[in-house]
Structure formats: structure tokens, C-alpha cells
Amino acid sequence: xxxxxxxxxxxxxxxxxxxxxxxxxxxxxxxxxxxxYNDEELEVEAIRCLGFCKNTDExxxxxxxxxxxxxxxxxxQTVMExxxxxxxx
Amino acid sequence: xxxxxxxxxxxxxxxxxxxxKLAYDGADLSELEKASFEILPGEVATYRDSIFRERAIVDExxxxxxGLNARKPTEHHRVTDGxxxxxxxxxxxxxPLINVITFACEACPTKQFYVTxxxxxxxxxxxxxxxxxxxxxIGRKRAIIxxxxxxxxxxCKDTCPYSAIVQYDxxxxxxxxxxxxxxxxxxxxxxxxxxxxxxxxxxxxxxxxAISDKSQIYQLIKALKSNDHMYAIVAPSFLGQFGPLASPVxxxxxxxxxxxxxxxxxxxxxxxxxxxxxNEFLERVPNEIPYMGTSCCNSWTIMVEKLxxxxxxxxxxxxxxxxETAKYIxxxxxxAKIAFIGPCISKKLEALREDVKDYVHFVITFEELMGMFxxxxxxxSEIEVSEKIQDASSLGRGYAIAGGVAEAVKQVALSMDPSKxxxxxxxxxxxxxxxxxxxxxxxxxxxxxxxxxxxxxxxIAGPGTLASLNRVRKAVIDFKNQADIKSPLENKIIDENxx
Ligand code: SF4
Ligand code: FES
Numbered sequence: 001x002x003x004x005x006x007x008x009x010x011x012x013x014x015x016x017x018x019x020x021x022x023x024x025x026x027x028x029x030x031x032x033x034x035x036x037y038n039d040e041e042l043e044v045e046a047i048r049c050l051g052f053c054k055n056t057d058e059x060x061x062x063x064x065x066x067x068x069x070x071x072x073x074x075x076x077q078t079v080m081e082x083x084x085x086x087x088x089x
Numbered sequence: 090x091x092x093x094x095x096x097x098x099x100x101x102x103x104x105x106x107x108x109x110k111l112a113y114d115g116a117d118l119s120e121l122e123k124a125s126f127e128i129l130p131g132e133v134a135t136y137r138d139s140i141f142r143e144r145a146i147v148d149e150x151x152x153x154x155x156g157l158n159a160r161k162p163t164e165h166h167r168v169t170d171g172x173x174x175x176x177x178x179x180x181x182x183x184x185p186l187i188n189v190i191t192f193a194c195e196a197c198p199t200k201q202f203y204v205t206x207x208x209x210x211x212x213x214x215x216x217x218x219x220x221x222x223x224x225x226x227i228g229r230k231r232a233i234i235x236x237x238x239x240x241x242x243x244x245c246k247d248t249c250p251y252s253a254i255v256q257y258d259x260x261x262x263x264x265x266x267x268x269x270x271x272x273x274x275x276x277x278x279x280x281x282x283x284x285x286x287x288x289x290x291x292x293x294x295x296x297x298x299a300i301s302d303k304s305q306i307y308q309l310i311k312a313l314k315s316n317d318h319m320y321a322i323v324a325p326s327f328l329g330q331f332g333p334l335a336s337p338v339x340x341x342x343x344x345x346x347x348x349x350x351x352x353x354x355x356x357x358x359x360x361x362x363x364x365x366x367x368n369e370f371l372e373r374v375p376n377e378i379p380y381m382g383t384s385c386c387n388s389w390t391i392m393v394e395k396l397x398x399x400x401x402x403x404x405x406x407x408x409x410x411x412x413e414t415a416k417y418i419x420x421x422x423x424x425a426k427i428a429f430i431g432p433c434i435s436k437k438l439e440a441l442r443e444d445v446k447d448y449v450h451f452v453i454t455f456e457e458l459m460g461m462f463x464x465x466x467x468x469x470s471e472i473e474v475s476e477k478i479q480d481a482s483s484l485g486r487g488y489a490i491a492g493g494v495a496e497a498v499k500q501v502a503l504s505m506d507p508s509k510x511x512x513x514x515x516x517x518x519x520x521x522x523x524x525x526x527x528x529x530x531x532x533x534x535x536x537x538x539x540x541x542x543x544x545x546x547x548x549i550a551g552p553g554t555l556a557s558l559n560r561v562r563k564a565v566i567d568f569k570n571q572a573d574i575k576s577p578l579e580n581k582i583i584d585e586n587x588x
Contacts, residue, residue: 007332007470009463013102017332017556018092046333048470075095 001042001086003079004065008049011062015075019062020046022076026083038087092557096136097298100147103128105306105460108154112310113464118172124151125168146193146298154304159188175307186287186438187302189278194299196276197259202239202246204232207253216245216254264294266519266543267392284395288388288519288543289434289552302434302552306461309428309451313348318424321345321352322414322449324431325359325481326489326548329556329564330455331462335469337478337568343469344430347461355431356481358414359385359488359497360577365407367502370538371509378403379535383494385409386548387435389522389541397526408445410488411436415448417582426450430458432551435543454553482580483572489565491517491547495540501577515540517547 003023007016023044030037052070053061064074066082092098107124110116125147134140148168149159156175160166174183208231216232217225224238225245231253234245246254261278262270269284270291278291278299292300313319321344331340341352362385374381384390384405394401408416415427428451429436440449453461462469484500487493495513502511514537516525522541528534544550549561556564574580 007334009332009459009466009468012332012555013106013459013463014099015092015095017560018095018098020333021092021557021560048334049468054466 001040001083002067003042003044003083004047005044005079006048006050006052006061006063006065007046008053008061010049010053014061016046016062019064019074019076019079020044022080023083026080030087036089038089040087042083042087094293094296094298097296100128100136101150101298101301102456102460104147104150104154105304105457106463107460108151108304109306109310109457109461109464112307113314115314118155119169121151121155121169121172122167124148142192146190149190149193150301153188153190153301155307156182156303156305158183159190159301162192182303182305182437182441184441185280185282185285186434187280187285187289187292187300189280189300190298191273191277193297194277194295195297196272196278197261198257198276199262199272200241200256200258201236202234202241202243202254203257204234204254206231207251208232208249209251209253211250213250215248215250219244219248260294260296261291261300264290266290266521266523267396286388286391286395286519286543287435287438290519290543292434293552302437304453304457305437305451306453306457309453310348310461312426312451316426317350318422318426319349320418320422320425320427321347321349322355322358322411322418322427322429323352324411324429324433324489324548325354325356325486326432326551326554326561326565327430327455328489328568329561330432330554331459331469333560336474338474338476339469339472341478342472342474343462343467344458346467346472347465349428353414353418354478354480354486355410355414355429356485356488357417357580357582358408358410358412359485359494360482360580361413361417361583362407362410363484363494363497363501363577364583365413366405366498367505369405369407370498370502370511371506374538375536379532380529380537380539381405382529382539382541383498385488385494386542387433387439388519388543391435391438392519392522392543393526393541396523397530400526400530403529409439410485411439412445412448419448428453430455432544432548432554434552454551455555456553459555477571479573480582481572482574482577483569484576485580486565486569486572489548490562491515491542491545492540493547494542495538497577498538504576504578510536512537513540514538515542517542518545519543 060072062074064071064079125144137143157171222238224235267284269281271279271281273279344352370381382404411429418425437452440452484497499511516522546558550558
């Protein structure tokens with residue numbers, strides 16, 4: 001699974017790094033309980049601003065993209081839940 | 090700000106970005122009336138009982154970020170009241186720096202021991218047996234603690250086999266290392282300014298975001314727009330703060346794009362402070378003073394001044410790295426206006442000191458700086474850069490991490506006088522700092538170099554940071570290792586005779 005976390009200025013201001021930290025923690029939770037999860041690799045990438053925040057007046061940051069699906073106003077709990085649901089057996 | 094307080098972090102930082110935007114756009118400050126609505130639109134409350142209260146609190150944050158006092162809830166004020174006083178491009182801090190937004194405070198109960206549902210009224214009931222004041226009895230449903238009798242020793246809590254007794258404290262008071270949090274007539278937090286050392290710990294720990302400092306971003310941006318002798322001096326904990334893709338040079342370039350003439354590492358000033366403190370230690374300890382405390386953490390020095398006044402003369406006379414860096418710039422450009430950018434709230438207070446105010450004109454935090462990057466639309470990771478930053482030694486760059494200051498001073502002192510024996514002890518929370526000073530006062534640390542830092546882990550954990558401690562620690566160590574020189578003694582930028 002590929003998780004891209006935008007660390008552009010807007011997303012960083014509104015907590016992107018804390019999302020990255022939480023995903024790192026989640027990796028530990030998963031590795032300690034590996035029987036219950038697929039062996040699919042969890043690939044996390046910090047990426048530059050995708051322009052989502054620039055082309056709108058709406059509030060969209062932070063942005064996280066999981067396997068091509070974009071999450072707006074992402075929070076660590078919504079992101080972690082999505083990841084866990086995808087790889088939990 | 091404590092990262093897991095996600096909603097609070099977001100509101101706080103949106104306010105920074107908003108105020109920075111108003112300043113860059115040169116907007117009329119009557120626009121401020123609308124700002125809280127733009128940050129929290131709609132009619133449905135998300136965080137508290139009512140959206141109107143939420144917005145009123147955001148209004149208060151906007152005022153504090155503009156450098157204004159919070160309003161008194163007992164008097165009628167418009168959000169814009171007093172604005173003409175701050176709509177200027179000079180330093181303008183109206184004390185107090187740390188403010189309780191009274192109507193954001195939920196008046197959490199003060200410290201007490203509390204029996205939860207876990208209690209089974211067990212036959213052994215050790216809680217009653219260990220209580221030194223006979224305050225615990227067994228009630229109908231569970232054990233009961235007589236709060237009038239309780240002396241808060243915690244023995245009942247420690248002995249309960251069911252973890253049924255918990256200790257409860259208001260987060261702000263628990264976070265305060267100098268017992269400065271008191272209560273007003275409604276039980277809300279009130280800060281005793283005679284004790285407060287402006288460390289900012291209560292600000293980051295309050296789960297309601299009820300305490301906030303003031304900011305100077307508005308005045309700083311106005312100055313940036315009109316003055317071309319503006320310099321940024323950047324604290325050694327800046328590494329990793331602005332996202333994993335922003336390199337140190339990109340951060341410095343980004344700062345220049347905000348309107349600064351140049352950006353300099355405060356680690357350069359740390360090198361100078363190290364040389365001065367090493368000399369001072371060799372000269373004065375133990376003949377003139379029994380031990381020496383470092384001087385770079387402002388909250389630590391104010392704490393000693395307020396709580397241990399008779400020991401204050403044992404704190405080093407050397408200026409802090411912030412001030413040394415500013416002095417270095419002033420020497421080359423006497424018209425320089427200097428902004429310190431760091432993790433620290435206490436530095437805002439240090440900059441008001443008589444002997445500092447002509448050197449350091451603005452102090453903002455990394456969080457506030459990030460708000461400025463956003464307001465100006467700067468994407469750090471996309472900036473083209475070539476050269477490296479080489480203002481300071483590896484030891485100077487290590488000041489950001491607890492233990493780093495004493496380590497630098499000790500190493501340099503030892504290269505000056507290898508025969509000297511130097512013992513070092515450090516404390517890196519305000520609670521620990523107070524304990525360390527008690528021990529030092531009793532004469533048990535004579536001959537020592539004492540390093541005091543108010544933040545847990547050092548400046549890398551300051552209240553104005555954005556990234557987690559581990560992230561920043563790693564980035565600081567990387568940057569330390571990239572320094573061309575190891576020791577301040579090799580730093581060619583420092584030319585004056587320091588002794
Ligand atoms: S923790 Fe916050 S809400 Fe609770 S008493 Fe302290 S300031 Fe008030
Ligand atoms: S900063 Fe993340 S989408 Fe623009």
C-alpha cells in the first residue's frame with residue numbers, strides 16, 4: 001500500500017508531520033501483531049504540495065493520498081483507520 | 090504545541106496564518122471583525138457548547154497574536170479595540186506575555202485524589218489502613234476520601250490493588266514547574282506573575298487551549314515591508330521544523346523571501362557564549378563563585394532570580410546566544426533590525442530587557458514563522474539553492490539538545506586548561522531546575538557547571554516548535570555533523586578578543 005502525505009506549507013502548518021509520526025507508530029503496532037495483518041508493505045512517502053490547497057478557497061489541508069485515493073482534511077485517526085482496514089486480515 | 094492536541098494546533102496556527110496574511114496584504118484592521126468567522130464558519134459548534142463562544146475565543150487569539158491584551162469579559166469591548174496602538178512597525182509587547190483566555194478556561198478541579206468505579210470495597214481495604222490522616226473510609230458504593238482531611242500524599246493510590254484511586258490535577262498547574270497557576274473567583278486558572286517565568290509549558294499542556302502568549306508577527310511583517318535592514322537569527326532547533334522535505338538552506342532562503350536581508354544561525358552566538366562561559370568558569374569557579382549556572386535559557390535564569398535570589402550571582406554573566414548573534418550583526422550593520430526565530434516563548438520576554446532591547450527587536454516562534462510562510466505562499470521544498478550554511482561549529486549547533494550547552498562549555502574550557510576538573514550536571518524541565526537549584530543552594534554542587542533548561546529535552550522541545558522531539562533531535566544531530574568545524578575555538582567568524 002502506498003501512503004503519500006503532503007508536507008507542503010499548508011499541510012505542514014495544519015499537522016502533516018504529526019500524521020507521519022502516527023503512521024510510524026502504527027507500523028510498530030502492526031509489526032508487533034503481524035499475524036493479524038497482510039504482509040503487504042506499507043510504503044509511506046512525504047510529498048510536495050499537490051496544488052489542491054492552492055486551487056480552492058475551501059479548506060482542504062492536510063492532504064493524504066492512499067493508493068490513489070485523496071483524503072481531504074486528513075487527520076491521523078482517519079488515515080490510520082483507513083490503513084488498518086485495508087491491511088487487517 | 091503538543092501534537093496530539095490536533096484541533097487546538099489547527100486553530101492556533103490558522104490564527105497565525107490569518108494575522109500574517111492581513112499584514113502582508115496591508116489589509117485594514119477592521120477586517121479583523123470577520124476573521125474569526127472565516128476561521129470557524131457556519132452555525133454548528135464543533136469544539137465547545139456554542140459556535141459563538143468558539144468564535145469569541147478565536148477573537149481573543151487574534152487579539153493576542155496582534156500583540157493586544159485579551160479583553161475583560163466583564164467589560165464591553167470590540168475585537169478591534171486598541172488596534173491603533175499595535176498598528177505600527179515597531180516592537181510592541183504589552184505585558185503580560187502569557188495570558189489566560191478566561192472564558193476558554195473550563196475551571197478544571199485542582200489537585201486531588203479521586204476514587205473511581207474500579208473500587209470493590211475489598212476486605213483488605215489497604216487504602217484506609219495506609220492513610221496517615223485517617224481520611225479514607227469505606228462508603229456504601231466505594232471508598233470515600235475526606236478532602237478536608239486529605240494531605241495528598243498519594244499512599245492510598247499506590248497501595249490499591251485495583252488501580253481504583255487516581256490522582257487528578259489541572260493540566261496547567263501540573264505542567265508549571267514554579268507553582269504559578271492559581272485560581273480566580275470562578276475557579277479558573279490565573280497566573281501569578283510574581284512566580285511565572287514564561288516557559289510556555291501551560292500553553293502547550295492545556296487541553297482547552299485556554300492559555301496563550303502574544304505574538305509580534307503583525308508588527309514584524311510591517312517592518313519587513315518598510316525596512317531593508319531586517320535580519321533573521323535562527324535558533325539551533327530549527328532543523329526539521331518545517332517538514333521533512335525542507336532542507337536547512339531552503340529554510341534560510343525561504344526566510345529571506347519573507348523580506349529579510351539575511352538569515353544567520355544563532356549557533357554562531359552559541360559559539361561566542363561558549364567561549365565566554367568557558368573563560369568565566371575557569372576564572373571564577375571556585376575562587377569567586379562556588380559554582381556556575383549557564384545563562385542561555387531565559388526561563389531558567391528568571392526562575393533563579395525569582396525563587397533563589399541569593400544564588401542569582403552564580404549564573405553566568407555571559408549573554409545568551411540570541412544576544413551574541415544579534416550583537417555580531419549590529420557590529421557589521423549598525424542600522425540592523427533583528428528578529429529572533431526560535432522554539433521559545435521566554436525569549437520574547439528576554440528581548441524586552443533593558444540590556445537586550447537595542448539588539449533584538451522581534452521574537453517569533455517556528456509555529457508563527459510557518460504561518461508567515463503560508464501567508465506568503467512559500468513552498469520551502471521547491472526553492473532552488475546551492476551553497477551550505479556554515480556559520481557555526483558542531484558544538485554550537487548542539488545547544489538545542491539538553492546537555493549540549495554544558496558539553497560545549499566543558500570541552501572548550503578543557504582545551505583551554507586541560508588540568509581543570511569540571512563536573513557537570515543538567516536539568517531539563519522546570520521542575521528539575523528548581524530541584525537542582527535547591528541542591529546547589531545547600532552547597533552540594535560546589536565546583537560544578539550547572540546547565541538549566543526549562544523544556545523537557547532542551548530547546549528542541551520548546552513550546553513554539555512544530556515537529557516532534559525525535560524528528561528534530563535527529564535533524565539537529567545530522568546538521569551538527571555537517572558543520573565544517575568542531576569547536577568554537579576554530580570559528581573564524583569570531584574575530585574579536587573575547588577574554
Ligand atoms: S488546564 Fe486549561 S482549562 Fe483546565 S484549569 Fe488549566 S487553563 Fe483552565
Ligand atoms: S500544501 Fe498540501 S496540498 Fe498544498
